[in-house]
Structures are given as C-alpha cells and as structure tokens.
Amino acid sequence: VTNERIAITGAGLVTPLGDTPLALHAALLEKKRAIAPLASPLAEEGAAGEARIADFDATRYANVRGMRLYGRATRLGICATKLALVDAGHDAASGGTALPAVDLGIVAATGNGYLETAIEYDRGLATVGPQHTNPALMPIALPSAPGAAIALGFGAKAFSITLADGGASSLDALALGARLLASGRAAACVVVGAFTPAAEAVLAAFRAGALAPADAFRVLDRAHRGTAFGEAGAALVLEPLTRARARGAKLLGVLAGFGTTFTPAPSEPASAETALARACEKALSAAGWSGSDVGLVSAGANGAPAGDRAEAAALARVLGQRGDARTPVTAVKAGLGESVDAAGMVQAIAALVALGEKVAPPIAGLEEPEVAGLGYALAPAAIERRRALVTARSESGSCAALLLSCEESDTHVV
Amino acid sequence: VTRRVVITGCGLVTAAGTELDRVWAALMDGTCFIRPLREAEFVAPGMEGLMGAPVELPASDALDAAVDTDARRDRCAQLALAAARRAFADAALPREARADAGVALGTTMGQERQIADLSDRGAASGGPAAVDAGFGARSDVQRLAGVVAAQEGLGGPVLVNVTACASGNAATAWAYDLVATGTADVMAAGGADTFTRLIYCGFSRMGALSKGICHPFDKDRDGVSFGEGAAFIVLEELEHARRRGARIYAELAGYGISNDAYHLTAPDPNGEGFVRAARQALATTGTDPAAVGYVSAHGTGTQYNDLAEARTMKALFGERAPRVPISSVKSMLGHTNGAASAIENVVCALALVNQTVPPTANLRTPDPEMDLDLVRDKGRPIALDVCLNLSAGFGGFNVCTVLKRAP
Numbered sequence: 001v002t003n004e005r006i007a008i009t010g011a012g013l014v015t016p017l018g019d020t021p022l023a024l025h026a027a028l029l030e031k032k033r034a035i036a037p038l039a040s041p042l043a044e045e046g047a048a049g050e051a052r053i054a055d056f057d058a059t060r061y062a063n064v065r066g067m068r069l070y071g072r073a074t075r076l077g078i079c080a081t082k083l084a085l086v087d088a089g090h091d092a093a094s095g096g097t098a099l100p101a102v103d104l105g106i107v108a109a110t111g112n113g114y115l116e117t118a119i120e121y122d123r124g125l126a127t128v129g130p131q132h133t134n135p136a137l138m139p140i141a142l143p144s145a146p147g148a149a150i151a152l153g154f155g156a157k158a159f160s161i162t163l164a165d166g167g168a169s170s171l172d173a174l175a176l177g178a179r180l181l182a183s184g185r186a187a188a189c190v191v192v193g194a195f196t197p198a199a200e201a202v203l204a205a206f207r208a209g210a211l212a213p214a215d216a217f218r219v220l221d222r223a224h225r226g227t228a229f230g231e232a233g234a235a236l237v238l239e240p241l242t243r244a245r246a247r248g249a250k251l252l253g254v255l256a257g258f259g260t261t262f263t264p265a266p267s268e269p270a271s272a273e274t275a276l277a278r279a280c281e282k283a284l285s286a287a288g289w290s291g292s293d294v295g296l297v298s299a300g301a302n303g304a305p306a307g308d309r310a311e312a313a314a315l316a317r318v319l320g321q322r323g324d325a326r327t328p329v330t331a332v333k334a335g336l337g338e339s340v341d342a343a344g345m346v347q348a349i350a351a352l353v354a355l356g357e358k359v360a361p362p363i364a365g366l367e368e369p370e371v372a373g374l375g376y377a378l379a380p381a382a383i384e385r386r387r388a389l390v391t392a393r394s395e396s397g398s399c400a401a402l403l404l405s406c407e408e409s410d411t412h413v414v
Numbered sequence: 415v416t417r418r419v420v421i422t423g424c425g426l427v428t429a430a431g432t433e434l435d436r437v438w439a440a441l442m443d444g445t446c447f448i449r450p451l452r453e454a455e456f457v458a459p460g461m462e463g464l465m466g467a468p469v470e471l472p473a474s475d476a477l478d479a480a481v482d483t484d485a486r487r488d489r490c491a492q493l494a495l496a497a498a499r500r501a502f503a504d505a506a507l508p509r510e511a512r513a514d515a516g517v518a519l520g521t522t523m524g525q526e527r528q529i530a531d532l533s534d535r536g537a538a539s540g541g542p543a544a545v546d547a548g549f550g551a552r553s554d555v556q557r558l559a560g561v562v563a564a565q566e567g568l569g570g571p572v573l574v575n576v577t578a579c580a581s582g583n584a585a586t587a588w589a590y591d592l593v594a595t596g597t598a599d600v601m602a603a604g605g606a607d608t609f610t611r612l613i614y615c616g617f618s619r620m621g622a623l624s625k626g627i628c629h630p631f632d633k634d635r636d637g638v639s640f641g642e643g644a645a646f647i648v649l650e651e652l653e654h655a656r657r658r659g660a661r662i663y664a665e666l667a668g669y670g671i672s673n674d675a676y677h678l679t680a681p682d683p684n685g686e687g688f689v690r691a692a693r694q695a696l697a698t699t700g701t702d703p704a705a706v707g708y709v710s711a712h713g714t715g716t717q718y719n720d721l722a723e724a725r726t727m728k729a730l731f732g733e734r735a736p737r738v739p740i741s742s743v744k745s746m747l748g749h750t751n752g753a754a755s756a757i758e759n760v761v762c763a764l765a766l767v768n769q770t771v772p773p774t775a776n777l778r779t780p781d782p783e784m785d786l787d788l789v790r791d792k793g794r795p796i797a798l799d800v801c802l803n804l805s806a807g808f809g810g811f812n813v814c815t816v817l818k819r820a821p
Contacts (some may be wrong), residue, residue: 066678102690111555111576117527122612126533129460130615138616139678139808142523143555143576148809151673157687160673162809164555164574172573179591185694186670200532200542201550208547262516262570262583264564275569326622345581395551396560 006178007244007411008252008404009237010237012089014061014076016051017335024332024346025353028361029380033335035228037214048206049214051230051337052199063152066376068302069136072117073113074146076233077194081106081150084190084235089249091360105180105189105354108183109173109341111145111164112211117141130389146194150345163341166394167300168260169346170234171402175258178237182316182406185264187243192235193342202229210301219303219334220376222311227302228304230337234345245413254350254411256387256403257287266397272310273317276391276399278410280318283389284400291319292404296350297329297374298359300392301337305370307393312371319374326375328360328383335364347405351388355406358383419667420820422660423505423648425497425604426648426758428747429467429641432475432500432773438457438764440774445744446553448639450626451609458611465627466609467748471496472571481561487531489642491561491751496604497644498562501602505648507659509567515600516644518589519559520581522751522807526610528553529819557607570598578807579603579712581751583755583815584644587669589649590815599654600622603758604646613751614640620679628715628749630742630777631724631784637717641748645756647763651748662820665765667800670695674810680718681806685726691801691812692730693706699816703731704809706738707798710758712806713742714749717743723804724784739796741789745775755805762801764816770795 013019016034017027034051058067058075062082064167067075083089089096090104121141139145147162159180170193177191205211206225212218212226241254259282263275283353284290297315303307319327332350333339339346354360362383369376386406393399405411426432428442429447440447447467453467475496480618482488498517507515528549535544540574551557556574563572566567577584582605589603617638618622628639647666671694672689681688696703711723728735744763746751750757773789780788801817 002541007711032581045765058500087582102672106673112553114576115529115553118526118612119522119532122526123533123536125459125611125615126530126537130619131457131460133615133619135616135619138619141612142576142617142808144522144581144785144807144809144811145678148575148678148811151425152678155675157673157675159671160577160809161588161671164576164578165572166554166556168556175669176573176588179595180671184697200545201553203542204547204549204551207545208550210550228711239641258572260516262560262563262569262572264567280571328605394556394560395554396572397564398556398560 004182005241006238007241008082008256009239009244009249010088013116013234013349014053014079014337015232015346017055018163021232021349021353024350028332028335028355028371031362033364035214035337037218044088044393048211049217049228049372054229070140070149071117072131072196073110073194074149077108077146077150077192078153079109080156080233080235081154081190081192084212084237088237099188102154103158103187104156104184105158106147106151106156106160107173107177107189107191108150108162109169109193111143111169112341113146113194114143115201115378119198119200123389165398166396167340167343168392168394168398168400169341171392171400174402180254181238181240185307187381188237188239190235194233195339195342196230196231208269213342217303218370219307219331219366220301220413221364221366224303224305224308227304228337230339232342232374233338234342234349242413243282251411253406256405256413257283257412259283259401261399263397267306269306276314278318279399279401283403288404293387294327294389294390296351296354297327298388298390299329299331301331302333309371312374316373327375328375330377331363347390351390351404355383355386355388415495416594417596418652419590419649420652420655420665421647421654421663421763422650423501423662423707424482424654424763425501425504425646426495426775427469427644427762428748428757429469441746442741444644444773444774444775444791446812448470449582449747452509452637456609458614460657465639466807468658469493473681475703487527488712489527489608490606491558493608494558494562495565497604498566498646500604501646501648502566509526509725511600512567513569515568515569515573517559517562517602518573520575520577520585520586520605520705520752522578522581522607523610524558524607525553525555526612526765530611536806543607577811578753578806578809579754580807580813581752582589582754583805586759586815587671587813590666590669593649599651601649602629602646603649606644607751607753608642609640620715624715629775630643630713630745630774631720631780631783631788632777635777638714639748643747643753643757644751645748645753645760656713662761664820665818666697667816667818670814681722683722685722686812687724687728687812688722688806696816699798701816705800706802707796708765708800709740710742710762710803711742711746712804721783727786736785739771739789740771741774743772755803758803762803765801766817766819767799769798
C-alpha cells in the first residue's frame with residue numbers, strides 16, 4: 001500500500017445538457033435547465049418533472065456486444081466509460097493505446113440502476129411465469145449487471161466492483177478506485193456513475209411528496225419545493241500520478257481527499273448538517289487543507305428543502321467565511337436534476353471543467369438563496385483557487401465529500 | 415504504512431442457527447440444512463418442490479416497525495441487522511468507539527423482495543396503484559447497511575456493494591483497506607441475502623439449480639442449492655483491539671481481486687481470473703502458498719464453478735494441490751449469494767481458533783478432476799495458520815481473502 005497521489009486523466013459523460021464536459025459547462029453557464037414534465041405513463045398523477053436525454057442511442061458512442069439487451073443505466077455507463085477512455089488516450093480504436101486487460105479496473109456507481117430491468121423481469125415472472133420469460137434477462141436484472149457488462153465490454157480484468165450507496169455512490173466509488181490504485185491492484189481504473197429513474201421510483205417519490213412541479217423546480221432557493229430526477233452517465237479515468245506523468249498523459253486534476261460519514265436521521269436538517277460538515281472536515285484533514293483553500297464548491301443540493309438547508313448550513317460552517325470574499329458555490333442538479341448514483345460524478349466533472357476554465361457555472365433558477373453566508377453563483381463567477389469541494393448525500397444517510405485540485409502545486413510529482 | 419487488521423467479533427445468521435458454538439458444532443458434524451421449503455418460507459411463481467436452507471430467527475429479532483411493518487418483504491434487512499447486532503455484541507465494542515466506525519455490506523439482490531412485493535400487489539390491484547410512497551426508500555439497496563448503521567449507532571462510512579456472489583468478500587476487502595490505511599479504526603464487514611424468486615427462476619431456466627440437494631465436487635453434481643443468511647465480522651486495527659483488551663479471533667491479512675471479463679454468467683473455464691485473485695491475495699499478504707492450510711472453496715456445486723476451482727487449486731499450489739484441505743460449507747448452509755463469502759470468513763476465523771476445518775457434506779463420488787484433499791462428511795482437526803477464502807460471482811467477479819492465526 002502506498003500513499004501515491006491519484007490523477008484524473010480522462011472524463012466522459014452523457015447528460016440531458018450535453019455529451020462532452022465542455023458542452024455541459026457551456027450549457028450550465030447559460031443556466032440551461034433540462035427538467036421537463038414527466039414523460040412516463042405514470043405522469044398523470046401530477047406535474048412533476050424529470051430530465052431525460054433526448055433520443056439517447058448508446059450505439060452512437062460505443063459498440064459492445066449485448067448492448068441492446070442491457071438496461072438503460074448500464075448503457076449510459078458503457079457510453080460514459082468509452083468516452084472517458086478515449087479522453088484518457090486509452091482507447092485503441094480512437095488512436096490511443098489500450099491498457100493490458102489485467103491492468104484496467106472498473107468501479108461502477110450504479111447500484112440502483114438495475115431497478116427498471118428487475119421490475120420488468122419480475123413482472124414477467126409474476127404474470128406469465130418463469131417458463132415464458134427470457135432467461136437471458138436474469139443476469140442483467142441483477143444490480144451487479146452494470147459492473148459485469150462494463151468489465152466485459154472493455155475487457156477490464158484487474159477488478160470490477162459495483163456500488164450501491166445511493167446519492168453517495170459516485171464519491172464513494174472514486175474513493176474506492178483511488179484506494180485500489182494506491183495499493184497497486186491496477187494501473188488505471190474507470191470510475192463510472194450511471195442512473196436512470198425507474199418509473200415506479202419516480203411515482204413513489206411523487207407520492208411521498210418529494211418531487212417539485214416541473215415549472216417550480218428550484219435548488220437552494222427560498223422557493224424550493226422538492227427535487228426532480230435526471231438521468232446521466234459519467235466517468236473518470238484514474239491513474240497513479242507518477243504513472244500518468246510518465247506516459248505524458250493530459251492531467252485533468254488530482255484527487256486530494258475524501259470523507260464519508262453517516263447520520264441515522266438524514267431528513268433532520270441539524271443532524272444532516274453535522275454529518276455533512278464532518279464528512280467535509282474529514283476530507284479537508286486528509287488533504288491537509290483548510291476551508292479557505294477551497295476555490296469552488298460543487299454542491300449536491302437537489303431542491304429538497306430540508307436537504308438544501310442542511311447542505312448550505314454545513315458548507316457555511318466548513319468554509320467559515322465572513323465578508324465579501326466568498327468561495328463560489330455551484331449546484332448542477334438545478335439544471336440536470338437528481339441523478340442519484342451518477343450525481344457525484346457529474347458534479348466532479350463539472351467542477352474539473354470549471355477549475356480548468358476558472359469560472360464557476362451559475363445555479364440555474366436561483367433567485368433568492370434561502371440560507372445566507374455562502375457565495376452562491378448567481379451568474380458565472382471567477383474561480384481564484386483551482387481547488388474544489390464536491391459534496392453528496394444519500395437517502396439512507398451517507399454524507400460524502402471529495403476534494404479535487406488542478407493547482408500546479410498539487411499535480412506536481414514530489 | 416499498512417496497519418494490521420484483526421477480527422474481534424463475529425455474527426452469523428444461517429440455517430444452522432445464530433449462535434456461533436452451535437453453528438460450528440453442526441458444521442463439524444456435517445449436518446445439511448437444505449430441505450424442502452414450506453410455502454410460508456418461500457414460493458416462486460410456476461415452480462414447485464423448492465429446496466433451500468432457510469433461516470429461523472428468534473422472536474427477539476423481529477423487525478422494528480420503524481424499519482418496515484412487513485418483515486416478509488424486508489427479510490434481507492432483518493437478516494443483515496440480526497447478524498450485525500450479534501457481531502457488535504460479540505466484539506463488545508464500547509458505544510463511544512462507534513461514532514467513527516462504519517459498515518461495509520455486500521448483497522447480490524437483497525432488495526428483490528421489495529420488487530416482488532410491488533409486482534404482486536400490482537398484479538392484484540392494477541399497476542401504478544401498488545406503488546406506495548415508501549417504495550423508493552425501501553428498494554434502495556444502500557438501506558440494508560443504513561438500517562444496520564442507524565440501529566447500531568455507527569457514524570462512519572456506510573458502504574454497499576453489489577458484486578454478485580463475491581459481494582461479501584468485496585465488502586470485507588473494502589473495509590480492510592479502510593482500517594489498514596487508517597481511514598477507520600473499526601469497520602463491520604459482511605453480507606446478507608434471502609431467497610429471491612428472480613434468482614431461483616433464473617437459475618432454474620439456466621439449468622444451474624440443483625434438482626435435489628447440492629453436492630459440490632461430486633461427479634454427479636447438478637447445480638446450486640440456495641440458502642438464506644447474513645454474516646458480519648468486526649474488523650479492528652490490531653493496537654486498537656489490544657488496547658481495549660478485545661478477544662482476537664484471527665488476523666485478516668488482506669485480499670486479492672480480479673475480474674474474468676469472460677462472460678456475463680459463466681466463469682473462465684480455466685479459472686484464470688480466480689488464479690490471479692488468489693495469487694494477488696497471497697502475494698500482497700506476504701503469504702507463501704506452502705503456508706496455506708485450508709481453502710474455503712466457493713464450491714457452489716455447478717459443473718462450471720467446481721471445475722474452474724479445481725483448476726485454480728492446481729495452478730495455485732502445483733504438486734501440493736492434492737494435499738491442501740478444501741471444503742464448501744455451501745453443501746450444508748446452501749449458497750447464500752452475497753452473504754456466502756461473509757459467512758465463510760467467519761468459518762475461516764472459527765477454523766483458526768478451533769484448529770479444525772469443516773467438511774463438504776453430500777459428497778458421494780468425487781469428480782476425478784477434483785483430485786484434491788476434499789474434507790468430507792465430518793470436520794477434521796489440523797494445525798492451521800492460514801486460510802484462503804475464495805469467492806466468485808456472476809459477471810466474472812473474484813475476491814479472495816487471507817486469514818491468519820491471531821497474532
């Protein structure tokens with residue numbers, strides 16, 4: 001086990017607001033919002049919204065065997081993986097150099113992506129019986145299917161693990177991928193988040209009063225009334241920094257620290273605030289940073305009033321800023337909706353581009369912040385320090401924080 | 415700097431019971447718990463004469479109504495909680511040490527019953543009406559570990575992986591890393607799964623479900639028998655455990671991991687990925703293959719798995735392969751999917767403590783390809799310092815752990 005610093009050498013994503021990191025950044029700068037009234041046949045119950053990728057065709061991005069059979073979340077994950085490998089120069093078909101199979105690992109943050117396929121398969125069992133259901137659907141209805149399909153599709157033999165930490169999945173997956181690389185289990189790994197909302201989960205959330213009407217979806221705003229789901233696939237390629245440097249790879253940034261905590265009462269603002277603040281403090285301590293080292297916050301806030309409040313309060317506590325000089329805070333879910341397993345990865349990629357461009361995208365639809373004391377990006381905001389804090393929370397109570405850096409001093413090999 | 419990681423608590427919930435001593439005695443005796451299932455225990459549509467190894471939980475393990483009012487549909491959370499509770503009680507971990515302690519859990523499909531419940535109620539009431547407000551939260555896989563953390567007062571990392579039947583070992587590997595690298599001092603690691611109709615029906619259609627009782631390594635083996643179960647071990651940094659005077663079962667020395675990237679369901683027939691994971695487990699823990707005294711096989715009883723595993727043994731141990739004791743407790747407890755390798759980590763820890771290894775039950779005529787030291791019928795006393803616990807899952811996932819005698 002080493003304490004090797006882990007570099008990010010490739011990024012890829014497929015989202016309702018673009019299929020390249022720069023296209024997403026441009027859309028976020030323009031405050032675009034992809035939330036539209038539900039397309040689901042269950043929509044008649046209410047006016048809730050969600051963000052879908054229009055005319056998503058996985059074969060436009062990647063060509064792996066069995067693609068047509070895979071569930072939509074798996075297909076989103078495959079596309080993001082391909083785009084990230086291409087970006088990292090590890091895709092032979094696009095002129096890069098493929099890694100030996102035993103040197104490439106996969107960590108998939110897609111634990112709830114199986115729901116759509118599993119519900120369909122199980123409904124078949126209950127209605128027409130096992131003899132009339134397609135047995136080939138069983139392995140792809142397992143929650144492990146995305147990790148299996150992606151490893152198989154890209155010949156990744158070092159390892160494949162699929163995480164199911166809900167909204168904390170992507171950040172936990174990055175921490176796990178970094179740990180597996182630091183202990184020498186692979187030369188590189190793709191950490192990929194993918195999510196698509198199953199109609200039943202959307203309906204359950206609506207009936208639980210958790211969804212906002214499509215035209216009233218706001219994040220961190222006094223007018224927030226609930227969340228909206230959005231689908232996404234997003235992936236980063238991780239490599240030990242020395243190795244990335246040695247092969248002359250383009251460096252998007254480095255992973256500087258992680259923190260993960262738990263609260264048994266995620267819907268109680270005080271408890272959630274404390275747990276998230278503790279996760280951020282753990283990450284800062286691991287990186288040897290203080291709150292004032294953070295130049296951008298890519299927040300996980302999703303429009304759920306209690307969650308937004310807790311997150312804003314936690315960030316205000318951690319950043320500890322007074323006066324006018326405030327770290328810009330962005331929240332990409334305002335434009336993309338809540339993509340649960342994939343969300344942290346989308347936030348991380350958006351943060352990396354923002355650090356690269358030195359401009360924080362504004363929070364679409366935010367007019368009147370509910371909690372004072374933060375540097376909410378109401379318009380594109382300049383980034384002084386190219387270091388970002390990314391936050392995420394799960395419905396079950398996990399709180400996760402990730403620190404990213406593009407500062408020369410951090411990406412330098414000691 | 416890598417810190418040493420030891421096991422200071424074990425919790426088991428299996429068809430053989432929930433008390434470590436009794437489970438151990440039953441396993442040593444070669445008692446098979448696979449039997450015809452009663453309708454109240456489990457049914458799968460269109461299937462009759464189902465066999466399995468069900469768990470009978472004490473009434474004191476009744477699911478808290480705050481978790482779910484329907485213990486049948488939330489059976490997996492109930493099993494996970496029952497095992498975790500026992501592991502923490504066994505570790506006698508003080509409450510204050512729990513604020514930064516976490517839990518890593520693996521499951522193959524622990525929330526499948528929430529989906530089955532939804533489609534059954536949907537069939538009865540006509541679709542969307544069956545979707546209740548709680549379905550989203552209940553079907554969230556992470557909730558299995560969230561329930562454990564909430565009930566046991568944990569404030570550290572709560573991590574869930576779904577790496578098919580290698581999930582329990584994947585959780586253990588993850589928790590090991592967190593303790594070994596200093597991110598946490600204490601982590602519970604384990605797995606849980608219950609009977610699921612999706613897996614029964616799927617295995618049946620694929621011809622991988624035994625028609626009777628599974629018999630791993632037998633020439634007439636005809637597939638898997640499933641079991642219910644959950645298991646957790648409490649992992650603790652060695653000095654942390656010593657300072658509080660904790661009983662130490664064994665050292666978790668480390669792990670190896672790989673993927674076959676060969677097929678969505680079939681393992682690589684030559685066990686190439688399995689061998690890589692096992693070799694990595696031995697190499698990264700500084701273990702001479704000659705020191706391995708017992709191998710806890712994945713041993714599911716399918717043609718493919720057992721053959722790949724025998725080939726793995728030969729690649730790993732060479733000429734010594736026929737002299738390395740190996741067995742599969744799945745022959746007694748059934749294949750508990752994501753819980754299996756977690757249960758087998760407890761089995762290895764108990765084997766190291768008791769200096770006895772468990773047998774494979776129901777092994778009548780060993781497959782000639784399995785020219786291994788197959789421990790059969792009854793447990794065998796041996797001088798044991800190192801165990802290797804193999805696990806694999808659909809999708810080519812392989813994770814192996816190495817356990818050593820308590821330092």
